[in-house]
Amino acid sequence: MSDAAAAEPDDSDARWALALTAIDVLEQAGNRIGGILVRARPGPVRDAWADALALVMPVRRVPASADAEALDGGLDLTATLAGGKPVQRAGILKDAAGQVLLVPMADLINPALAARLAGAIDEGGPPLVLFDEGDPADAERPRLPQALVDRLGVHINLNDVRLPMSALIAGEAPPPPLAMLAEPGALAEDAETALSVAAVQLGIASVRAPVLALRVARAHAAADERDALCAADMAAAAALVLGPRATRVPPPPEEAPPEQQEQPEPEPPEEPPPPPPPSDDTPGEDEQDQPEPPPIDPTELVLDAAQTALPPGLLDALAAGTISKAPKGQGSSGARQKSITSGRPAGVRPGMPARGARLALIETIKAAAPWQKIRPKREDGRLAIRTDDLRIRRFIARTESTTIFAVDASGSAAFARLAEAKGAVELLLAEAYVKRAEVALIAFRGSEAALVLPPTRSLPRAKKELAAMAGGGGTPIAAGLDMAMRVAMAERGRGRTPLVVVLTDGRANVGGGEGVTPQEAALQAARAFGATGLASVFIDCSPRPRPLGGELAQAMGARLVTLPRVDAQAVVNAVKAVMT
């Protein structure tokens, strides 16, 4: 069945089977499990999955940019104006009873829609399927709002799934390999306990996860027309719900080696531990030659099954010690300067009342009034209003700023500099209450730059992460400036106003390459930065001012501040002078 994929030892088949299981579960459980989050880039595999979903349940697509009105219904203005009587438009949420709402490009979902959808799940609306198309490798990709993600019971990942070409050409999804997950077996312990214990061992704090997992297990049993839960149901629930939410790998059970998957306790010594770690049993093989299995310890079974579906990158992240970062606040709507949906009122402009914009009725009538004489009279004697007359209201949302500190954490002077930079970040954050500003911190040292603190306005979180930051090593100014630029551009993309504050003595000694000195590389990076027109402050903290810092600052278009002895309050003052 897997002709091309067989060459590589991957778990593609198992993942595909799991993805199809998710559909069965959704069909059974519907809204009770909230829905499915599908991590998948667009492509034939995802299309095949969507087709398989459409076979069992009617699917309705909702664009990620849909507005609240589209969900809840409202007045169809165009039709109302044309007909002279109110025409209501039904909302998708009401309309879609019995259907599945599918949101493609859900990573770009607008926060208002996400909030409404999360609410709809609580109210018992239609189940959701979200396609998260973000590149998992891109740390700065937009994130789905957590409130919504948390409520979607099943998370699956199609990014690593390969399907046989023949099936894709024929346009039909390959059926799941049978008995992929685990064979039925009696449970030694109750399901509630097993799932709760496993969730804690996987580092899942939310109690919602085991609750959802149990619902999934029950739906899985129901799909199989069984009443009692068996091992297979637990394994499915673990792989669909708990595994993807794991934030750590559970400690291996005392006896069984952790690579062991799905094997019930009995005879480990006879078999050599199977080398491909996260692979499931190949269908049919092991089942025959096993004697009647004794009752299975469900917690272990759940943990094992969950590990087949750990979130991609979790292990790497654990190794790098970068986990534990709470996901970024939320794909914040990012205040645009001129907004049509929110903020303080700022007049009107011509336009169609859609996408959350609201008709300015009086202005519309004013616009239509002068034309009444030359427009054909309406029979009912009312104003003749045309689409061109429509005026919508405009709002100004205060732009919110993000101050990005790029701090030279290298070498000897680093200790004091870093401490003061940390202090400056905390002081600015303390004031951020009022200004709604966010702060980010980049440290460059050794051979590279790292985003120590992604943009945040949370003081507790900043403190936690700042405390863990270290100094020492070379001075890769070029890398630091590059990263500052990337982060700043990303912030600009979110609709915020970035300000970059560079704290260094200006002497680069790492970076560049063939025939390019570190200093030249730094200057190049500074010019590239300057070309973006981003606002910046360059704080030269070398003991005696040297031209190096000035050159960099000029290339960046930055305001130069010399602070031979950095202290947190002085940095904050310098930053504030630029901000106002």
Place this chain on the structure above:
Amino acid sequence: MRIPFPFTAIVGQAEMKQALLLAAVEPRLGGVMVFGDRGTGKSTAVRALAGLLPPMKVVPGCRYGCAPDDRAPCIEGCRDKAGKQTAEAPVPFVDLPLGATEDRVVGALDLERALATGEKRFEPGLLAKANRGFLYIDEINLLEDHLVDLLLDVAVSGTNVVEREGLSIRHPARFILVGSGNPEEGELRPQLLDRFGLSVDVRTPTDMGDRIEIVKRCDRFDRDPAGFVAEFADAEQATLDRIAKARKALPKVQVADEMLGLGAQLCSAVGADGLRGELTLLRAARAQAALSGKKDVKPHHIAEVATMALRHRLRRNVLDDTGSTSRIARAIAELIPA
């Protein structure tokens, strides 16, 4: 509408449940702010409490949920229209979504009427809907600023004043504001925080027995909501009676001068800014006394509510990590011998 999960079936989270009960007994407390992680049963608890409360008497057809015996004038003149009739309606529970527009919250010109019949009519928003009930805002710390300002104003005055689109309207909007949020995802502005009467910290239950019990109860509720609710009917009724009794007794609960003095001492000892803290502390203590069926406030009532009434009002030093909770506990231990 789904059957709400029974309030008394919620496992643990004693402080949150207590705060919600106090708010239900004494609406003037000014609401509850719940800090905590996701999946700790915050919204379940608030919904459950709203579902637990007895239906309220309303003037039939009134879009603002006016009470029949309330003398305050309604903009629609609902009482004149309805005469002596009354109707019952469940206590409203309004969920304010993060992305809500100002129009949805405040209310706006009813475009449909305006276009169809040329009538200038106000279309009430969520604030009107929440009148006499609960307004719940999940992730309130992520709510847009201008909406927060607006909510503050209404929550304090109990009146929603609309001056827009040629409308000039004021209507009652007295609601118990319940906010929730995770401080790690963004701080709440101190101005807003101070307006909340009580604040509680909820943590994900760490006790394995509790966690298993939660999963079990949710599962039983899923499979047989009616049966599960019936199981807790007695407990629910008892809670309901307690609230009703406490509400009735509240006006008669005495606060002696010594208790006023104790409240003031406690506030100044912990460095809680402003009079609001003191007032809330004593109101909460009074509600606490009423809930436990006592006729006057005793020092232990004050001690029981001090943490939730004051925790969020302490002057904070950015670089000082000592938890507010422990500072209050210390002050209580000094001032109120157990």
